[in-house]
Amino acid sequence: MTRYSPSRIPALVSLFVALGLWMLALLPVASAAASPSGPCHCWCGKEGEGAAIIGEEPDGDACTTKCVSQKKEFLMCQNEGDPSPAGDLQCWEPAECAASGKHPVPGKPYDCLPGFQYCISGDVPMHLGLPIGDVGVVVNLGDYIARMYQFLIGSGAVFAMVMFIIGGVQYMLTAGSGGARQGTDRMKNAVIGFVLLLASYLILQTVNPQTLKLQLPQLPTLRPVLLPGDGVSCLQFYEQGYTVKTDGKEYKKGTADISSPHGFACPTKGELLKNPADAEVPDTPACYWDRCNLGKICRLNPDKPSSKNKCSDCWEVVEEEGFSPKPSEGVCQSMTLSAELLNPGEKFACVYSRGYLNQVRPPGCSYVELNCNNISKCQDYGNVLVRGVDAANGSGTLGTAMDRDGILAGSESLIYRYCKVDDPCGVGPCRVQTAASVATCRPE
Structure with missing residues (x-):
């Protein structure tokens, strides 16, 4: 085992002291290198007022002093190319927050631009x-x-x-x-x-x-960030502040209006010119406007232009390579018309279904047509028409709910939902009777 003699101890102490002084000498150099040089935009914020630029200052220290003198919080000293509070992902427009199913937090946070708020997720009943x-x-x-x-x-x-x-x-x-x-x-x-x-x-x-x-803390949620790429909705980029060029004209939220109500119709092509900070987007990637009439959805394959790039009906949305969005419960449900848009007694639903008809049809959305004017007894729920796209025969009426029982993705069949749970036509009480793997609706 190595032993250190007493004569070596002073030398070791001197070595450690020298190393410590050398590291301290480097700290100012590192700080100076990390500090931005030259004039900068001074951002300050105050609770109840929000964030704002209060002028141009020579450096961060001067900016901090000016913020404190105005009884505000120092946010940043922004040089060219630096992000600003305008891009803070914790800050939402109230309408955007509500549209995402969340709840805006009342007030004006000190680190958000005026008109922006924090956004929290609501409680989800379980x-x-x-x-x-x-x-x-x-x-x-x-x-x-x-x-x-x-x-x-x-x-x-x-x-x-x-x-x-x-x-x-x-x-x-x-x-x-x-x-x-x-x-x-x-x-x-x-x-x-x-x-x-x-x-x-x-x-x-x-x-x-x-x-x-045991109230859990409500933390602000972050806004989703879109990455430029082919096939992404132009409207989403527009709403986030990107400059979108379409038909030779540039559109930026707050400076140029787009066609009512939500942009150009599907599948109009656009180009992303600048990001929300007005910096040029490399390679000007393409995007597509996706406005469609109620009950339809924009389906695109940006790598393969064809007549299928269009506003599709419910039964046309099937799983195909390269096309987006892919069919899912959420996508199919988004094409279901609300009751106030229908005639009394009508109920049109777009539901997600797996493959059926001996697995000929790929998974996709199916259109379910329910007319209560034709439903007078429990057994009539088995005659509800289901429409989809058959890979062999094209689109058409595939059969009734009784013929295609169990087409929904999930454990509950269409018969069960209408007969036992919803009874939308009010002919019950009804019950589901299963015999030989066939479900029928019968009176209680």
Whole structure:
């Protein structure tokens, strides 16, 4: 084993001191290299007002001083090419946040531009397989734990009372014998347990009531970032502030309007010229406008121009190589018309289905036509027409719900949904009867 003599210790100390001084000497150089040089746009922010440029300053220190003098938070000293608060992904337009199914946070954050807000995800109800008492739905993990804790507190209190009663009965029935002492101990332990339960709840309620609620923190969500590439919707880029060139004219949100209501019709081609910060997009990638009438969706294969690049009906949306969007439950459901757009008694649904007709048809969307004027009894739900694209015969009516029972992706068949769950025509109560793998709808 190597031993260090006392004469070497001063030399080692001197070496470490020299290394430390050398590293300290490098720190100013590194800081100077990291600090932006030259004048910059000074960004400051204040809660309730938002972020804004307050002028041009020679460096970051001067910008910080100016922000503090105006009782604002220093955000950044922006040089050419640097990102700005305008591109902060935590900041949403309220309409964009609401359209994505989330909730805008009231107020004006100090680090967002005026008119932008934080956006949080709402609670999603979850059905419990095993209810907690009379609670069958919770909205998050914290809600589940809080409900379980409250249920256990109540159950423990009931159990303590039951044990107290049992101890009392035992005391009365065995008075004068050894069992009386056991009854006394049982009652005493029940009282102690009951007091401990209430004390634990009272302590938590006194220290911080939120502990019992277990409310999870609501963190701001981030806006989705689109990457330029062929086949991406021009409207999405336009909404995020890109400059889109179409038919020889440039369009940028807030400076040039596009055709009403949502851009050009599918499949008009566009080019991305500049990003939201007005920097040129390399190679000017292509995009496509995807506006379609209600009940249709824009289907494109940018690598293979053809007559199939168009606004497609529900039954035309099948899984094909190179085409997007691909059929899914969400894509199919988006083509279902709302009830207020239909005549009384009509119900048109676009549903996602797997392959059927002996697997001839690929997975895709199927068009289901329900007319309550033709539904007078439970059995009539089996005659609902289903339409799709048959790879062999083209589009057409494929059959009735009874003939194609089980075409929906999922465990519940079309017959089951209409007959047992929804009963949209109100001819029930009905029940589903299955015999020889064929489901039919029958009266209760």
